[in-house]
Amino acid sequence: xxxxxxxxxxxxxxxxxxxxxxxxxxxxxxxxxGISFQIERGSYWAIxxxxxxxKSTLLNLLGxxxxxTRGAYLLGGEDVSRLSDDALSDVRSKKLGFVFQSFQLIQxxxxxxxxxxxxFYQGVAPAISRERARQALTRVGxxxxxxxxxxxxxxxxxxxxxVARALVNQPIVLLADEPTGNLDSKTAxxxxxxxxxxxxxxxxxxLVTHDPGVANRAEWVLRVLDGxxxxxxxxxxxxxxxxxxx
Amino acid sequence: MITAIWRTxxxxxxxxxxxxxxxxxxxxxxxxGVASVIAMLAIGEGxxxxxxARIQALxxxxxxxxxxxxxxxxSAAAERxxxxxxxxxxxxxxxxxxxxxxxQIVVPVRAIYQDARYADRRADARIVxxxxxxxxxxxxKLESGRxxxxxxxETRAPICVLGATISRELFPLEEPLGKLxxxxxxAFRVVGVMRPRTALTGDDQGxxxxxxxxxxxxxxxxxxxxxxxxxxVSSGSRDMEQVELxxxxxxxxxxxxxxxxAAVLKEMLEASHKSKKDYEVVVPLSLLxxxxxxxxxxxxxxxxxxxxxxxxxxIGITNVMLATVTERTREIGIRRxxxxxxxxxxxQFLVETVVLAGGGGVLGMALGWLICVLVPTxxxxxxxxxxxxxxxxSFVISVVVGIVFGLYPAWRAATMDPVExxxxx
Ligand SMILES: Nc1ncnc2c1ncn2[C@@H]1O[C@H](COP(=O)(O)OP(=O)(O)OP(=O)(O)O)[C@@H](O)[C@H]1O
Ligand SMILES: [Mg+2]
Numbered sequence: 001x002x003x004x005x006x007x008x009x010x011x012x013x014x015x016x017x018x019x020x021x022x023x024x025x026x027x028x029x030x031x032x033x034g035i036s037f038q039i040e041r042g043s044y045w046a047i048x049x050x051x052x053x054x055k056s057t058l059l060n061l062l063g064x065x066x067x068x069t070r071g072a073y074l075l076g077g078e079d080v081s082r083l084s085d086d087a088l089s090d091v092r093s094k095k096l097g098f099v100f101q102s103f104q105l106i107q108x109x110x111x112x113x114x115x116x117x118x119x120f121y122q123g124v125a126p127a128i129s130r131e132r133a134r135q136a137l138t139r140v141g142x143x144x145x146x147x148x149x150x151x152x153x154x155x156x157x158x159x160x161x162x163v164a165r166a167l168v169n170q171p172i173v174l175l176a177d178e179p180t181g182n183l184d185s186k187t188a189x190x191x192x193x194x195x196x197x198x199x200x201x202x203x204x205x206x207l208v209t210h211d212p213g214v215a216n217r218a219e220w221v222l223r224v225l226d227g228x229x230x231x232x233x234x235x236x237x238x239x240x241x242x243x244x245x246x
Numbered sequence: 247m248i249t250a251i252w253r254t255x256x257x258x259x260x261x262x263x264x265x266x267x268x269x270x271x272x273x274x275x276x277x278x279g280v281a282s283v284i285a286m287l288a289i290g291e292g293x294x295x296x297x298x299a300r301i302q303a304l305x306x307x308x309x310x311x312x313x314x315x316x317x318x319x320x321s322a323a324a325e326r327x328x329x330x331x332x333x334x335x336x337x338x339x340x341x342x343x344x345x346x347x348x349x350q351i352v353v354p355v356r357a358i359y360q361d362a363r364y365a366d367r368r369a370d371a372r373i374v375x376x377x378x379x380x381x382x383x384x385x386x387k388l389e390s391g392r393x394x395x396x397x398x399x400e401t402r403a404p405i406c407v408l409g410a411t412i413s414r415e416l417f418p419l420e421e422p423l424g425k426l427x428x429x430x431x432x433a434f435r436v437v438g439v440m441r442p443r444t445a446l447t448g449d450d451q452g453x454x455x456x457x458x459x460x461x462x463x464x465x466x467x468x469x470x471x472x473x474x475x476x477x478x479v480s481s482g483s484r485d486m487e488q489v490e491l492x493x494x495x496x497x498x499x500x501x502x503x504x505x506x507x508a509a510v511l512k513e514m515l516e517a518s519h520k521s522k523k524d525y526e527v528v529v530p531l532s533l534l535x536x537x538x539x540x541x542x543x544x545x546x547x548x549x550x551x552x553x554x555x556x557x558x559x560x561i562g563i564t565n566v567m568l569a570t571v572t573e574r575t576r577e578i579g580i581r582r583x584x585x586x587x588x589x590x591x592x593x594q595f596l597v598e599t600v601v602l603a604g605g606g607g608v609l610g611m612a613l614g615w616l617i618c619v620l621v622p623t624x625x626x627x628x629x630x631x632x633x634x635x636x637x638x639x640s641f642v643i644s645v646v647v648g649i650v651f652g653l654y655p656a657w658r659a660a661t662m663d664p665v666e667x668x669x670x671x
Binding site for chain 1: 588
């Protein structure tokens with residue numbers, strides 16, 4: 001991973017002049033106002049910026065939960081900016097993994113069942129999905145807690161389960177919105193260590209954070225201001241050669 | 247495909263099971279709707295079955311003409327002479343037999359009330375004077391012996407056939423066949439005994455006649471012994487009635503021609519009786535049709551009640567499901583973020599409503615069945631007959647109610663913006 005020759009690596013995420021407008025009564029809010037950047041496979045990015053700068057909006061677009069008003073978004077080489085609702089659902093279940101600030105686990109399901117949800121919507125056979133969910137949970141260190149309900153686990157454990165769920169479909173990109181926002185500093189560090197580990201194993205990670213300490217763990221930091229890319233900085237783990245252009 | 251359906255179904259079931267009590271309460275509307283429909287249909291079916299059976303005992307191929315005493319005022323002259331002459335006549339019988347189209351058999355009947363005596367026992371008897379082909383229009387079976395024959399009729403033989411009840415009363419221990427008994431002052435020999443039988447009189451109340459007290463004798467014998475004039479002694483005055491025949495039974499071979507024949511028959515009688523209403527015409531087939539019509543009306547009313555109760559049940563389901571959807575907004579957001587399509591969300595919630603309504607339907611079917619079993623123990627006159635169709639229909643309807651009333655909440659759930667849904671507290 002510390003290889004210096006990285007310029008030929010595959011681009012997995014690319015945004016070109018992406019805009020996202022919201023209509024608030026008569027006024028148009030330009031939450032994103034012309035964003036362009038691209039991300040290579042296996043890289044680790046943090047998105048930073050002041051409150052209201054458009055980070056969550058950007059992450060929702062990256063996560064195909066939303067469509068840009070204007071501009072193009074290529075995920076794994078496919079333009080997903082104009083897909084139908086059903087097609088976007090397919091992209092989410094097959095190519096993306098989400099980790100949220102508030103965990104977003106379904107309380108009524110065990111964490112094993114929670115982890116199976118993305119596979120359920122892919123139509124993976126129950127026996128296979130159960131096995132894959134178990135493996136994912138083992139990978140985040142919850143192999144012995146699979147039948148627990150979320151409320152029987154600590155915050156850190158819940159977030160681990162959420163990470164397992166994000167990994168279970170072997171996504172192109174792992175997206176996280178303030179994944180440590182609801183955790184104490186020790187647990188936060190554990191989750192970040194887990195991200196480091198996943199990164200080391202080859203996962204592409206994009207996370208949104210306010211915390212410079214968190215951003216410092218990434219290779220690259222994308223600074224957003226007023227819906228535009230302010231600048232791209234090297235993070236704490238930045239490789240010596242630039243892997244992205246703003 | 248099958249596994250996908252099963253998994254969606256399973257998911258819906260879990261949703262229902264999650265709130266057991268709430269789900270049960272939600273299904274109550276459908277449950278009671280279905281139960282009451284099944285029970286009421288079954289009771290209605292049982293009642294109409296009884297009526298139909300009794301009407302059918304009169305014979306759907308038959309037309310009955312009965313003598314009726316006309317209203318007093320119209321026969322003021324006869325009143326003064328204290329002799330009222332009315333009813334169907336032998337001439338009517340002969341004319342019908344000869345000229346009425348499609349009339350296969352005409353059975354004249356004359357009924358006289360007399361004491362019946364044997365040894366020291368006595369019983370009230372209705373002596374029915376009739377003809378050997380009485381059996382063509384009346385459904386009866388002989389317990390022993392024989393019925394009136396042509397020879398009996400020709401020779402005016404003093405023989406009789408006893409109804410089951412009167413036979414038992416007069417001959418509790420002995421064998422009645424061959425015995426001589428007295429009807430009024432006349433001696434008759436018993437040649438046959440009937441099995442018990444009843445029939446509907448054909449009036450509006452659906453009165454049942456017990457025919458087991460009848461004593462059957464040749465019409466000619468009865469005419470010879472008692473003539474046509476009946477003397478009634480009541481409160482010191484003597485009323486006399488002259489009635490030739492009390493009933494004429496006409497058999498029509500083809501059921502389809504019964505009603506047309508009845509119309510012709512009515513015209514004939516109207517002409518010959520000069521519009522004097524001293525008879526009535528009963529067409530069992532028409533009664534049967536009326537009964538079926540009544541049953542249809544009943545079913546229509548029932549259908550309306552069922553519709554209303556299922557509508558209320560359905561609205562209850564919609565209401566609860568809307569609350570459920572709001573309550574589970576976050577879950578919907580999570581599922582959508584993890585790849586659920588709109589149709590997945592729709593089917594998840596739709597399955598829940600269908601399980602709620604269908605489950606209510608199944609429980610309602612069980613309750614309906616239970617009511618049908620219990621009703622006769624409360625009122626022995628009712629014997630509900632639940633039909634298979636009513637079970638199938640109510641199940642199908644409850645499932646349809648689930649789909650119809652679940653569509654809107656499910657659609658609401660599916661069209662939520664996933665980003666908004668995730669942010670929901
Ligand atoms: N659904 C919406 N309707 C209208 N305006 C919206 C909507 N979502 C976001 N916005 C606006 O878009 C801008 C960017 O919002 P966004 O949530 O992306 O900011 P953020 O960078 O994530 O902020 P924070 O750090 O506080 O989470 C804000 O001005 C916000 O008010
Ligand atoms: Mg935000």
